[in-house]
Structure formats: structure tokens, C-alpha cells
Amino acid sequence: MKTTPCPCESGLPFARCCGPLLAGESTAATAEALMRSRYTAFTRRDAAYLLRTWHDSTRPATLDLDEDPAPKWIGLKVLSRGQPDGNNAQVEFLARYRVGGRARRLHENSRFVREDGLWYYVDGDIDGGTAEGEARQ
Known part of the structure; x- marks a missing residue:
């Protein structure tokens, strides 16, 4: 039986x-x-999952992921992770994607909070x- 690797590149099966x-079976x-x-x-x-895991203080009312062309x-x-205390954390990451055949990247330093045991x-x-190869500001 073939296992599908997780898109997050953890090395584990999805x-x-x-x-x-994503199925709501665990947190x-x-x-x-x-x-x-x-x-x-x-x-x-x-x-739905993105909205469910977005803190209510900054969560948009809706989230439209139907861009055309859709990113792949x-x-x-x-890149880094930190947790200054038990209920606050940051994760810096670089995500790569293609839109219309052109490689792009998203570099973000995200902030997270834990409330009632949930992140x-x-x-x-x-x-x-930015497009791959473009000068970064």
C-alpha cells in the first residue's frame, strides 16, 4: 500500500x-x-481549516482560495522557531509555489498563541x- 507524503515536508505520511x-481528529x-x-x-x-485555526482577534470573515490561476x-x-513562553510562539518559514508557471516564494515570520490548550x-x-531569483528588499 502506497503512502502519500505530507505536503508540509515533515517526512511523515499525510x-x-x-x-x-485537517480532519479534526487531533490538534x-x-x-x-x-x-x-x-x-x-x-x-x-x-x-475551513485555515479559518478554524486562525485566532478570532485577526481572523477574516471569509477566505477565498479560488485564485485564477491557482498557486501550486x-x-x-x-527557518526558525521560538517560544518565549508557554502560550506564545513564532515560526519563520519559506514556502515555494508556482503561479502561471512562474516560481515564487513566501517568506513569513508567523505569530501563534495558545488558548485553552489549542494553538x-x-x-x-x-x-x-517575490519571484525566484528576484532581489529581495
Whole structure:
């Protein structure tokens, strides 16, 4: 039986990594696990999961993932992670994707908060959307 690798590039199969999180069968144990599952949700265009894991203080009312042309997510690299206390964390990552055949990247330093034992995405500082090879500001 062939296992599908998780899009978050954890090295685990989807069924043992982000799959149970997206299905609501488990919750992220760490901010990094939540960030990885949110990346996977973007690859699957799962707006419901993204909204469910977005902190209510910054969550948009709706999330439209029906861009045309749709981005094809092709890679994730976690650059750093930190947790200054038990309920706040940050994860810096670089996500690569293609739009209309052109390679692009999204570099974000995301902030997370834990409330009632659950991690939520709050917001992030984005240096992204640049084409591969373009000079970064």
C-alpha cells in the first residue's frame, strides 16, 4: 500500500502528520505543527481549516482560495522557531509555489498563541510573493 507524503515536508505520511489535524481528529501539539498543517491546508485549498485555526482577534470573515490561476505549492522550509513562553510562539518559514508557471516564494515570520490548550495563528510579518531569483528588499 502506497503512502502519500505530507505536503508540509515533515517526512511523515499525510495520514500520520497533517491529515488528522485537517480532519479534526487531533490538534496541533506545537505552533510549528499548526503552521505545517496550515501550509498543507493551503495546498489542499481547505479554507475551513485555515479559518478554524486562525485566532478570532485577526481572523477574516471569509477566505477565498479560488485564485485564477491557482498557486501550486511546491515546498516548505522551516527557518526558525521560538517560544518565549508557554502560550506564545513564532515560526519563520519559506514556502515555494508556482503561479502561471512562474516560481515564487513566501517568506513569513508567523505569530501563534495558545488558548485553552489549542494553538492559533495570529498574524505574521511577510516578505513574500517575490519571484525566484528576484532581489529581495
